[in-house]
Amino acid sequence: MTRSSNLAGNIKNPVLYANRKKDIMTQNYTIKQFPTVTITGYAAQLPLPTMANIQEVSTLKSHHFMTLAQSGQFGELMSASRDKIGYALSGVTDEQLEYFAGANTTVTPTAAETRTVPAGDYVVLTGQGGPSRQLFDQLIGQFFSKILPENPQLYKEDSFVIEALLNGNPADAVVELRIPVSK
Template sequence: MNPFKLETKMAFRVIGFKTTLLEGTHVHSPQFSGQKTTFFKELIAGGQMASLRPYADSGYGYAAVAEEDGQIYYYAGVQSDQPLPEHAVEVHFPAGEYLILSGSGGLSRLAFDKLEDQAFGSLLTAEFEYKYSGAPIAEVLLNGDPMDAEVEVWVPVRKRNAG
């Protein structure tokens, strides 16, 4: 099992580009993996990701999975406090508790999938003190190398007895 911790985070936002994920039933559906990879590769090839660098608060790459109005969306971009560029969209992450899972080595998409499988398959069970809150999930590429990735997945959680 990969390392994990609970951490309180301040609210933040990711700016970038958005696509609709299809054929899944919840934010963590295995059908989404290939769609996420295709979308990200298209953004790299088209130069859209490079266009966000001047707006980034850090060197990390961010992605988000969010459910909005019954639809699942995937965002790819950067964390930023700067004004929203005309060509981008934003997703907001609330302040609160996050389950942080870390991994390294291999392709970033496989590492993210493994960590999300661990979060939703092994940790966020009825026995765990916390449950998924329903807010966006962050995928964070820490080292900028999607071929030999150092990654984290941030799953927003709340205590089970908190409602």
């Protein structure tokens, strides 16, 4: 049975910040508008990340993806992907981090679940040229330690984060980190 969930709750579309860029050290971010997308995949419940356990949480995220890849579950989703992007959604649920890995796909395996990502404006950071997990961790660190403190209006507390693997190659990745803009 497939379970549906809207990760953003009652977030309405924020005001459009068309193609605005801001330099923060060497990292740029843009604000882009994305349509609603339904992701089919598999969830893992992880500890909430803290400064003390951030490496452990990163390792658990990698393990979740590797398990799905090795079992063929992720390959099945990607074989029927509408956009050929691998997604991971992170959001707080019941005092844990729900890490949901999946694809925008036309297949719905029996054990899979779905999550709906709302249309709207997203802060987008990009990275390329290394392992996807390392790139995502760097972008997450950049956003939460550098960009957000200087721009607290950008992110609503306890919202969600999207990791998008754009080129299908986790060893030499092209990635986007997408964070919904606060209203």
